[in-house]
Amino acid sequence: MRELDYDVVIIGSGAGGGAVAKELAPMAVDGKRIAVLEWGPKLADNAYTGREVEMARQLYFDSGGVLTKDRSMTLAYGQAYGGSTVVYTGTSLTMPEDVVNRWDVPGIEFDDLQQRSAKYLEENNVHKLDESELNDNNRLFLDGCIKLGYRVQQFPINVKGCRSSSLCNLGCPNGAKQGTHRVQLPAAEAAGVEVITNCRATRVDDGGCDAVVEAPGFGLPSAWESGSYRVNAKVVVVCGGAINSAALLLRSGFGDHLPKLGRRLTLHPALILVAEHPHEISNDHGHPKSFYCDHFWETEKFLLETCMYFPFVTSKNLIGFGSEHSELMRAFSRLQMILVLAVDPALESNRVLVDRDGEPVIDYTMGPTVLDSLHRSMVASAKIFFAAGARRVHAPAGRSFFIDRQDANRVEELIPRSNVIPGKISVTGAHVMGGCGMGRDASDSVTDSWGRVHGSPGLYVGDSGLFPRASEINPYVTVMALADRVAEHIRDNAGELLAP
Amino acid sequence: MHVMESLSDKHAAFFLVVAESITPEVESLDAGGRARMTAIVDTTLQDRDAATRAQFGTFLGVIRMAPMIRYGRSFDRLDSTRRTAVLRWFENCPISLLRKGFWGLKVLVFMGYYGQQARWSEIGYAPDFDGRSGVRHA
Numbered sequence: 001m002r003e004l005d006y007d008v009v010i011i012g013s014g015a016g017g018g019a020v021a022k023e024l025a026p027m028a029v030d031g032k033r034i035a036v037l038e039w040g041p042k043l044a045d046n047a048y049t050g051r052e053v054e055m056a057r058q059l060y061f062d063s064g065g066v067l068t069k070d071r072s073m074t075l076a077y078g079q080a081y082g083g084s085t086v087v088y089t090g091t092s093l094t095m096p097e098d099v100v101n102r103w104d105v106p107g108i109e110f111d112d113l114q115q116r117s118a119k120y121l122e123e124n125n126v127h128k129l130d131e132s133e134l135n136d137n138n139r140l141f142l143d144g145c146i147k148l149g150y151r152v153q154q155f156p157i158n159v160k161g162c163r164s165s166s167l168c169n170l171g172c173p174n175g176a177k178q179g180t181h182r183v184q185l186p187a188a189e190a191a192g193v194e195v196i197t198n199c200r201a202t203r204v205d206d207g208g209c210d211a212v213v214e215a216p217g218f219g220l221p222s223a224w225e226s227g228s229y230r231v232n233a234k235v236v237v238v239c240g241g242a243i244n245s246a247a248l249l250l251r252s253g254f255g256d257h258l259p260k261l262g263r264r265l266t267l268h269p270a271l272i273l274v275a276e277h278p279h280e281i282s283n284d285h286g287h288p289k290s291f292y293c294d295h296f297w298e299t300e301k302f303l304l305e306t307c308m309y310f311p312f313v314t315s316k317n318l319i320g321f322g323s324e325h326s327e328l329m330r331a332f333s334r335l336q337m338i339l340v341l342a343v344d345p346a347l348e349s350n351r352v353l354v355d356r357d358g359e360p361v362i363d364y365t366m367g368p369t370v371l372d373s374l375h376r377s378m379v380a381s382a383k384i385f386f387a388a389g390a391r392r393v394h395a396p397a398g399r400s401f402f403i404d405r406q407d408a409n410r411v412e413e414l415i416p417r418s419n420v421i422p423g424k425i426s427v428t429g430a431h432v433m434g435g436c437g438m439g440r441d442a443s444d445s446v447t448d449s450w451g452r453v454h455g456s457p458g459l460y461v462g463d464s465g466l467f468p469r470a471s472e473i474n475p476y477v478t479v480m481a482l483a484d485r486v487a488e489h490i491r492d493n494a495g496e497l498l499a500p
Numbered sequence: 501m502h503v504m505e506s507l508s509d510k511h512a513a514f515f516l517v518v519a520e521s522i523t524p525e526v527e528s529l530d531a532g533g534r535a536r537m538t539a540i541v542d543t544t545l546q547d548r549d550a551a552t553r554a555q556f557g558t559f560l561g562v563i564r565m566a567p568m569i570r571y572g573r574s575f576d577r578l579d580s581t582r583r584t585a586v587l588r589w590f591e592n593c594p595i596s597l598l599r600k601g602f603w604g605l606k607v608l609v610f611m612g613y614y615g616q617q618a619r620w621s622e623i624g625y626a627p628d629f630d631g632r633s634g635v636r637h638a
Contacts, residue, residue, distance in 0.1 A: 050627055053615035062548075063547065071603075071604070136636075164630070165627065165629050166627060166631055167627060167629070174630075284627050284631070285635050286635040310627075311619060311623060312614040314614075315610035315614045316606065316607045316611070321522040322522065322523075322524060325522075325523070326523060326524055329614065330622070332623040333626075334624075423603060424591060
């Protein structure tokens, strides 16, 4: 085992780790040794092929199919230089004041988060696409919502030079998506922060971490040779994403004195509905996610978003099989899609555990309120599809494979709540949050409002694991704002934290 | 033909039998298409732990033999209508373990079939790194 010494080690390079790395870069300029350990690979610019199965394998944990313990949900999160910011669609919202208030974390103030979020909106070139850049799939959603009187808004997204490939979720082949791999990490590296890819942190303690470098067989080579490492560091910032951060701390023994570690996991359970239009529509060209409907957010706890997925992901989100399934797939160029997303409560029972090998186990159950939200979201989506002119709709909880336009006024009856059956319907966790939640002390949380782990002054968490409850919106900008706080605290206390 | 490392020859062959019921077009795949399909599935299974691979193999065995109860024949000896009926039962099974197992089987079939670039033109999927000209449909 090789032993290396750093002042600060950041575990993970996604929205949190990338932001922390850049914000601590001035310290690197001043001579502090800072390293980012990223489990995933860094891909060359020309390695983004748009081939679904290939890119999913290279950019996501378990190819985007991490299973919950009860196998009723899958989670898709990034494993790459840039983390999930390489593969998300770049929608960039700031957390509403109501949600900040519901979080009820002493020290977390709406104005502060807004200010920090604004920094990242600018840094990541967040803006709304011009009307001319919106494809039919997005326009039809807008039209349907307007006709029904549903509140609908355009997503600001983080792109520069978007060429409408629609391949965002497989890694932008044009370098347009302004994730941490394009913005924060290069800036950090230019200042002297080291980023070590293909490097998995296996244990963390108050003096650093143990790590293993292993080449995955694709991507650019790591800066370190394959093998085991002991990385000594006075400060460790865990930014591995909600699942892996909690798992790392659990297998490192922190659960012994932090009873809330791993708990209150929220996932924004999501599913896809598909509708077929009578004519071809532009769907596989153009940014896939331009609009969202938050009309039902407060009352029925769900959001609706435009989306467009690739052949395999689309196929697995349809219920059924056989000739009717094939028939719908062959209508791909006529398909409109909606992603529905339930706002789930933060329950103690939904948690990250580790098995005897220290590997994460995601013990999460969709409760009745979540299933209710998913049901109502499917009914609302079907109405939007028909309002937009679809000839038939496929709803995963539908009584039949297709709901035809002639039955558009019967969607309430044709999509019964009793058909929302976990394990039959494909549900994915759209956003993975919690497990290292912020709060007052170890009796109610894992970290304080600066991301410091209770009882471990040099150990921080800087990712969506900090969320005490769901963000109720796409979380990435909020992750970066919280990571900004983590970095600020480290900088402000560097004299004490980094003392010899 | 791709020789699967994650499944026994018997399970691998049966997987394709079931796949033809889940996605009928599998039956008309040429040798190259079948090889690509099994290679995709094999890689995916190999990326999972041994317990998961074993569970999947066991589940294939359950599908093969379950029809004995009702039809007195194994799955591969049923006609297409009865094969579909068996799979519908699994899809809606009140036993969640079997229902979820079937969902996982479907996912692998769809991955192996629709995950092939060769299928794109068949279904009308035509991505372009520069899709700007295709954003507004004529």
